Amino acid sequence: MIENDTTQNASSETSRSSRSQYFAVMIANPTSGSYAQHAQELEENIAFLRQSGWNVELRLMEAAGDARRLAHEAVEQKADVVIAAGGDGTINEVIQELAGSETALGVLPIGTVNVWAREMDIPLDSGGACEVLLHGTTRRVDLGRVNDHYFLLMVGIGFDGEVTQSVENKPLKRLGVLGYLLASIWVRIRFDGFRASLKIDEREVRTRAVQIVIGNTRLYGGAIKFTWQAKCDDGLLDVCIVHKGSTLSQMLMILDLLLQRERGRQRVSYETCESLELRTRRPIAMQIDGDPAGQTPATLSAVPDALKVIVPQKRPEGVFREDGETDDLEPV
Numbered sequence: 001m002i003e004n005d006t007t008q009n010a011s012s013e014t015s016r017s018s019r020s021q022y023f024a025v026m027i028a029n030p031t032s033g034s035y036a037q038h039a040q041e042l043e044e045n046i047a048f049l050r051q052s053g054w055n056v057e058l059r060l061m062e063a064a065g066d067a068r069r070l071a072h073e074a075v076e077q078k079a080d081v082v083i084a085a086g087g088d089g090t091i092n093e094v095i096q097e098l099a100g101s102e103t104a105l106g107v108l109p110i111g112t113v114n115v116w117a118r119e120m121d122i123p124l125d126s127g128g129a130c131e132v133l134l135h136g137t138t139r140r141v142d143l144g145r146v147n148d149h150y151f152l153l154m155v156g157i158g159f160d161g162e163v164t165q166s167v168e169n170k171p172l173k174r175l176g177v178l179g180y181l182l183a184s185i186w187v188r189i190r191f192d193g194f195r196a197s198l199k200i201d202e203r204e205v206r207t208r209a210v211q212i213v214i215g216n217t218r219l220y221g222g223a224i225k226f227t228w229q230a231k232c233d234d235g236l237l238d239v240c241i242v243h244k245g246s247t248l249s250q251m252l253m254i255l256d257l258l259l260q261r262e263r264g265r266q267r268v269s270y271e272t273c274e275s276l277e278l279r280t281r282r283p284i285a286m287q288i289d290g291d292p293a294g295q296t297p298a299t300l301s302a303v304p305d306a307l308k309v310i311v312p313q314k315r316p317e318g319v320f321r322e323d324g325e326t327d328d329l330e331p332v
Helices: 033-051 065-077 090-098 117-122 126-136 160-165 171-175 179-188 248-257
Strands: 013-015 023-028 055-060 081-085 104-107 137-146 150-153 154-158 192-198 203-215 237-243 268-273 275-280 285-288 293-296 299-312
Touching: 013 171, 023 033, 023 065, 033 055, 033 081, 055 065, 065 081, 065 090, 081 090, 081 154, 090 104, 090 150, 090 293, 090 299, 104 126, 126 299, 154 160, 154 268, 154 299, 160 203, 160 285, 160 293, 171 285, 192 237, 192 248, 237 299, 275 293
Parallel strands: 023 055, 023 081, 081 104, 104 299
Antiparallel strands: 013 137, 137 150, 137 299, 154 203, 154 285, 192 203, 192 275, 203 237, 237 268, 275 299, 285 293
16 A cells, blocks of 8 residues: 655656657456457557567466556566556556556556546557557546555446446356446346445435445546546545436436436535545445445545556546646646
8 A cells, every 4th residue: 555645746747758768568468358359459569669669578467366466566677657458457457556656557448448548538549549658648646445455447336336246257248338238237127226324534424325436537437427527636536426216217317427417417416525434234236447346335535646647648628637736747
């Protein structure tokens, strides 16, 4: 775990093109379907980065959890960048070791949804993503922490946790987004919500919910914005509580949020906080950055300026604090 040291140049930003030689470690899973589809492309990307002056090593996972081990080794070797070639699950493994280090996270998005890439406007084609690695900027962002596990995007408790756990290690997962949609229909039929007690900073809240989303960023599932006010460098977590209602009202709420209508935002409760304690009458499933993550209870906190990331020079609107609000920002 890292200390919340905000005295260093946490919000500083530098151009990737300001230095010609970088030591980068690319981590990929050779057993995943996405790797099989993109293997040749990744080799071409590595060759391109090397031609551009980078020292890139490809390290392949051999078992579950290997991404974290390989990232740990890269940090020990003082790699400038760890490139996660995969989806949000691979990124989540990698950040467990990058947190608090000077090694930056870069991505080649070849996962199912690629929420982080979509949030940051990183191109979903690996050629465009390579251009971001070479010519983007390095910036520090916050991480969230739930029960001693870091998250970059969000934690979902309730409905989506049940869906994620019902798909994991099942044939449905091979169907990608379609598999999750089918699982959602099945879970919706039998899932009746849950009672929860939340300690939001120092304030107690009791509610009956279908889902609670705690976000460090805005996008959920690549399209919906449950935590639409979230900024990944403000030192806060955003909390969206979706209350129990009829199937029709739930569908209308999702549609409104998808279309960013104000009416949908009025159907939920919204909070911001530095820390959150959540307890439920019975254990409720959770997901972290799209992967199953056990059950409640949960203790969450924001960890400011915990991770260095490579993002495009063009700012995704609303993701970061306004430049005028940041400290020690270096010109690009």
